[in-house]
Amino acid sequence: MKKTFLIIAAAMLTLAGCKPDDNTVTPTPDNPAEGVAEETYAGGQLGTTFNQSASAFEDPTPAVEQAGMVNAFKYGEFFFEHTMTQNNPPFMGLGPLYVRSSCEACHPGYGHGRRMERYRADDWANGYLLVVFNKNTGAYETSVAGMPQTKAVPPFKPSIDEEKISIAWLGYVDEWGNRFPDGETYDLIYPEVTIPEDAFYAPLATPYGELAFRLESTIGIYGTGLLDAIPDDSLKAQYQKEEAAGAQLNPAIWAGGDWASLYGNTNHPKRFTYALSRGPLQDAAGANAIWNIPNVTRSDRRSHYLSLNKSIYATAASQDPEVQSLFYHYFPQWNVSGDPQTDIYNYLMCDTLPAEMTDKDYVDFMVWHRGLAVPAARNLGDSTIQRGRKLFREMGCASCHRPGWTTGADNFTDPNGFFSDADARLPRYPYQKIWPYTDMVQHRLFMVNDIRTGWCRTTPLWGRGLSPICSGHADRLHDCRARNVIEAIMWHGCPGSDARWTVEKFRKLSKADRDAVVKFINAI
């Protein structure tokens, strides 16, 4: 039944493709050259770079250049690339718990994290965040952070001892025996994460036996400014269209023809992260991560990122005799009461900490963040790529990996109030035709050891074909379980998957056509 609905949906989308309404269509022009001309500019005229070498994810957009913000962009870039220190300006942070010592360590070449055989915060390109949650309810474990920290500044101890974490890569055989009808085979693997109870520093809030562990990798950062410029009402129209087509949508996000929840206290929808936990970019992705990954405080974030229930970690640390004995040695300025237990607790719970990052540096950082260009699509005029492009649309992949959007006026907002609406200090991308290949909506693939909650926002495909050059790997999906495009596609075909029907079509393609689809995906 669902399949029928989805086929109808696909037909509707194809029909809709004939309408000249930018934000409701997936254009498939009769003349391929027409599509090539427009789609090559993946980030639009204001957001595309033609760099296709190792630094392709690192360039400023034309909008940054036209606004005279290149120097600010370069300053901001420092804070992404540099290893943070405890007290050496201007790169201060890390305290007292942290996930990584630099942003780039998680986003190799500014791109997607790499598949790892072990979890070590200092292993380059390890973009994994640990996800610790109640397997019955899906709720995060509150004795650790939402992004649990495995590193700490002395005398503090990390929330989880990373040397006790194991990642086993297990083989998976799908119902087709990992084999296409023409006999070609593929391999599928997935991670099984184990964290023993004694690896946790603070008392668990959930019985250990009820906990589950997963990995979620970083994705590329480029183009997030452009995604932020997609109008809220265009997102809403996308949900309406998918709902009308019979697609199942996450009831926590959308229900009964309208938003079920919006971002924080704003009237903006959620649009960033796999879990759709974030709304406007100025309080999402990097704006958040510079604070809670290397733990850098700034004027509008003057507290520590600790356990979800902060007092659990603060209490454990304050009662730890080893921490007590060394606290005043490392933090003499916090000897307020003479009682280390009290002072440790107050230090950890403090929300008036000094800012480690200046406001100017934060503005530059956000110029950089909002200013990263998307690599232009490569060789779209190639006949094989054109064939792949056509098949991608015909099979229905484009239903979720929606090719094109048009940005609005881009009068962006900041839920924190640090930036004013359409703040002139940041680059903007008004009325750009962009090609991210995502519907910005969550769907479910029902994979073994699936992502927490099962709902995952469709990841943009733009630029990903350059990952081997820019990031040194071709790994895909939220936990990097796919080592190439074919594996990524086939993981979409699990029983019950929202994309099952497209994978069934993909399986039936000839080898040449499957290769054309892969070549197209690597070209955009």
Add this chain to the structure above:
Amino acid sequence: MAVAVTATAFAFAACTDENKDNQGTQPGDDSDQRAAAVATQFVDNTVAPTYTALAERAELLAFQLAALKTAPTQPGLEEACNTFLAAREEWEKSEAFLFGAAGDFGIDPHIDSWPLDEDAFATLMNSPAMLAALDAEDGDVVAGERLGNALLGFHGIEYILFADGHAKNVSDISASQWTYVAAVAGDLRNRCYQLEVGWMGGKAPASHIAKLDDIELAYTVAGSGNSYGDNMKNAGQAGSTYMSRKAAVMAIVQGCSDIADEVGSSKIYSAWHGEDITYIESPYSHMSIIDFHNNIVSIQNAYLGGVEGQRDDSKSVHAFVKAINSSLDARVINAIENALAKIDAMPAPFVQHYADPANGQAVEACNALSEVLDEVIETIRKN
């Protein structure tokens, strides 16, 4: 309306141009053959000799510091400082090719992060267990795995060996500091092996390959198992990450543009314009300007078809560009020479003269070099 028409016209014209990606040369034609020769010459005569020299010097530095750890002497320290500077010179001469192994394995931030985290360093000096681990036979591996980038690499070693631009007095270096610096130099050597073996594959010394295998450091291109050198030489063929030979040449020039931009826009500009000393790299050895100079030399070596003494003009990017647009090539040559001249005119040491107006001229020269190299990339892309 006029603006809109212009924009539309631009979009149409630009889009037409974009379709030329990798269609201007076809496998087997003359331009494609020349691109292949450029890539091979770059791998064998620019990258390989630079990383070979870097690995040799880093190996010597690790050897000298291991000896000094047990028997420190002032002449020995000064010799090690010279070795450090020699290794540093090769590293800076490699920064036009930070793509490939240096980027994929995170070697650049691993061995060249700054500033040193002084608080973390102080903690380490008071951590007997960690110092004992660094003092053990596998201290190099412990350093690489446990210290974190802010305590590793050239700048950690520089912090111990140098003060105010000179070798320290050997009596000012504590036993714990010798333990630290010897272990960090061992890790630096390992990572320089990783660069060398990463690009040269089986042509690198067998002992270096064996060391990497022993400590389980990866050195091949993910997916194919090829060396980075073969990956570039095989551009356009199955298994290479470069979709064409022309893309390989563009990657070489992009690497040059990126480092020219970094020297101008970041390394010099940030300290000069911001008048902020905290943005200065290599402050302890007073080698910042030498570093900048060698970065431009790395561009020269990449563009002219080899390190000095191993150049083959006929197989250079220079000749490749000259065949397409000789005046553009002449502008690149002039821009390289101008950048070197303006950097050499900066008053040394940078850490004491970072606000000098001459630095602004060096910024302009580096930015101009980056811009003309970007023109080269665009020209190659469209031809």
